[in-house]
Amino acid sequence: MTNTLPTSFWALGGGKGGVGKSVTSIALAYWLGRLKKRVILVDADLGGANLHTMLGIRMPQTSLDDFVLKRAPTLEEVLVETPLANVRLLAGGSEIPSLANPNYGQKTRILRAIQKLQADFVLVDIGAGSSFTQLDFFLAAPNRVCVVTPQPTSIENVYGFIKAAVYRHLASLLKSTALKGYLEGTGGEARALPQSCEEILNEAANEAPEQVPLLREALKQFALHLVINMTRSPRDERVGEVIRKVCERYLEVDIKILGSIPHHAAMERWAATMAKEGPGTAWSEEVLHASYEIAYQILTRGSTLRQAA
Amino acid sequence: MDPKPEAADRTTPPVTASRSEEDPLERLTQLLDGHFPDFGTEPPGSEGLPEWLARWAGVTTEYDAGPPVLERAREWCASGRRLRALALLKVLLAGGAPPDRIAEILEALLGEDARLALDPVEADPDLHEFLGSDRPEFARAALQGDHLELRLLPRVREALGGNCFVVNQATNPHAPDSLDHWALVWRIQHLTEDRARARRKTTRHRLSYEAGITFVGGSQQARSPSKADAWIVDLSLLGMGLTLDDPYSQYSLVAKKGARVRLSLARLERSDTCTCLAEIAWTKVNLDTGPRSIQLGLRYITPTPEFEETVRRLLAENRGDRQLLWKLWDLELRG
Numbered sequence: 001m002t003n004t005l006p007t008s009f010w011a012l013g014g015g016k017g018g019v020g021k022s023v024t025s026i027a028l029a030y031w032l033g034r035l036k037k038r039v040i041l042v043d044a045d046l047g048g049a050n051l052h053t054m055l056g057i058r059m060p061q062t063s064l065d066d067f068v069l070k071r072a073p074t075l076e077e078v079l080v081e082t083p084l085a086n087v088r089l090l091a092g093g094s095e096i097p098s099l100a101n102p103n104y105g106q107k108t109r110i111l112r113a114i115q116k117l118q119a120d121f122v123l124v125d126i127g128a129g130s131s132f133t134q135l136d137f138f139l140a141a142p143n144r145v146c147v148v149t150p151q152p153t154s155i156e157n158v159y160g161f162i163k164a165a166v167y168r169h170l171a172s173l174l175k176s177t178a179l180k181g182y183l184e185g186t187g188g189e190a191r192a193l194p195q196s197c198e199e200i201l202n203e204a205a206n207e208a209p210e211q212v213p214l215l216r217e218a219l220k221q222f223a224l225h226l227v228i229n230m231t232r233s234p235r236d237e238r239v240g241e242v243i244r245k246v247c248e249r250y251l252e253v254d255i256k257i258l259g260s261i262p263h264h265a266a267m268e269r270w271a272a273t274m275a276k277e278g279p280g281t282a283w284s285e286e287v288l289h290a291s292y293e294i295a296y297q298i299l300t301r302g303s304t305l306r307q308a309a
Numbered sequence: 310m311d312p313k314p315e316a317a318d319r320t321t322p323p324v325t326a327s328r329s330e331e332d333p334l335e336r337l338t339q340l341l342d343g344h345f346p347d348f349g350t351e352p353p354g355s356e357g358l359p360e361w362l363a364r365w366a367g368v369t370t371e372y373d374a375g376p377p378v379l380e381r382a383r384e385w386c387a388s389g390r391r392l393r394a395l396a397l398l399k400v401l402l403a404g405g406a407p408p409d410r411i412a413e414i415l416e417a418l419l420g421e422d423a424r425l426a427l428d429p430v431e432a433d434p435d436l437h438e439f440l441g442s443d444r445p446e447f448a449r450a451a452l453q454g455d456h457l458e459l460r461l462l463p464r465v466r467e468a469l470g471g472n473c474f475v476v477n478q479a480t481n482p483h484a485p486d487s488l489d490h491w492a493l494v495w496r497i498q499h500l501t502e503d504r505a506r507a508r509r510k511t512t513r514h515r516l517s518y519e520a521g522i523t524f525v526g527g528s529q530q531a532r533s534p535s536k537a538d539a540w541i542v543d544l545s546l547l548g549m550g551l552t553l554d555d556p557y558s559q560y561s562l563v564a565k566k567g568a569r570v571r572l573s574l575a576r577l578e579r580s581d582t583c584t585c586l587a588e589i590a591w592t593k594v595n596l597d598t599g600p601r602s603i604q605l606g607l608r609y610i611t612p613t614p615e616f617e618e619t620v621r622r623l624l625a626e627n628r629g630d631r632q633l634l635w636k637l638w639d640l641e642l643r644g
Contacts, residue, residue: 150642152638155634155638156631156634159630159631159634163630195514195629195630196629196630199514209440209497210497235641235642236642238641238642239641239642241637241641242634242637242638242641242642243634245633245637246630246633246634246637249630249633250629250630250633251630
């Protein structure tokens, strides 16, 4: 499930609910759309899809359900238009309760179908939590963004989410089942779970030394970005550095901070009223400006990656 | 040229007069450089190949695996032929060379500080990664556990999986009518889940926790106090690493390798302590930063159930990353 999507795919996760993953997704889609890019927003919150509601669409005509239930052969046919220019939405399903925990076949089918979507940018909004489903959707995208707020609960959750994603990623590369079990905590050794990637590499050196270079390279290549949302002071922006340092020390992954979006009461009003107005008229200037800076980085980074590919 | 072993008894090669005059190290060097003896169409039994080769080379329990062996192994390691060096040590070990001597050579190959192995050492990273350890005693165990085999090249190509590495292949096959060239193959031992779990017990987890130590017999040493407070720097189910402040060298007489100490740990969420007799496995004086301190590596001898439970709980609750997260949070956002 790792890195199966093209480089213009971006996944937004973060573990905790309410930190602004969906709003950030919408903000990025809004700006990329205004910059004349064809954008598809994917609501990958399989158990609690509501991105459509935030976009003022009460009941989408089609959704992921139609694809899963095979009423539509491709995802292209279930996309719905949004009030945002150049932005279409793949609305999450709500008819199939079991879709919150899709089986391997369903998950693979959905990811393969997402891969075939035709757009300049596909932004996948991952639901809250760190279950394997969320992690697999997150890891399938080559570009990953975690959204965090300066709240301690969000910091704790986003670190847990990143850690789980890194461990899941490494486990997916391993051939040794013993080591996999150790990494995923399924080896009956709850007391001896790895506490850092250094420990994992040491274990791998013991049990599967030939796989150590592969794991080292995977950690080196593990691309992750951070957006700090709802900052109220410049000091809040240091949250990014806190997470970056801990990840560098314990997970041996490099995190790039894309930027921060200030807290503004207008955003809460906008989200609370299910306003028909798009971000351009309802959002504050500061939020629009900050999200433009992040969208511009994504735009340029996406182009660079495509050229490199 | 190497004499041809008796066809009827390939597992017991004859020792000729010319062979006994030749140094086993030289014979093994030739073999490991690719000059294989004539194995005929049947290889020696794979299971006992190191023992077979040791007998063939003339290694005995009296053989002194001394400086020339280290020199040869170093030379191979320096030129990237590490498996030859390890194969040489494995054969010597199988022939009865003293295990301690082999561990010393491994320590020298891994790096000068290999015995400490708590921090990244200036070890040969490839050798370390291959053996899966910086520590010579574990490296020796890995050396003994892995297999050295002779295989025919076509079979090698088929069988080479992730756990097989070619040490060398014959450059002068003596029997042109034999099936094909031989290859010396190093096969890493297969780890079952149980064995992996057992090996994992030795994994040291970094943490910071206070421990009391009492040197058994320490009070008999002049001017050496018998008790000290120390900090655990890493911990496993079998042993721990400690740092002991020693600005006035007062513990240097008692903190010696092989000495015994009584360890004392505060039990979590309780006011009492638990103890365990332990042996000092190694020591290192640290003069690099700050006042003089001594690093001690301890191996538990008689851990009580309470002690083991405390160690397990410390390991389970050790969350260095979370500690750092909140420490940075305090510094960056609340400081």
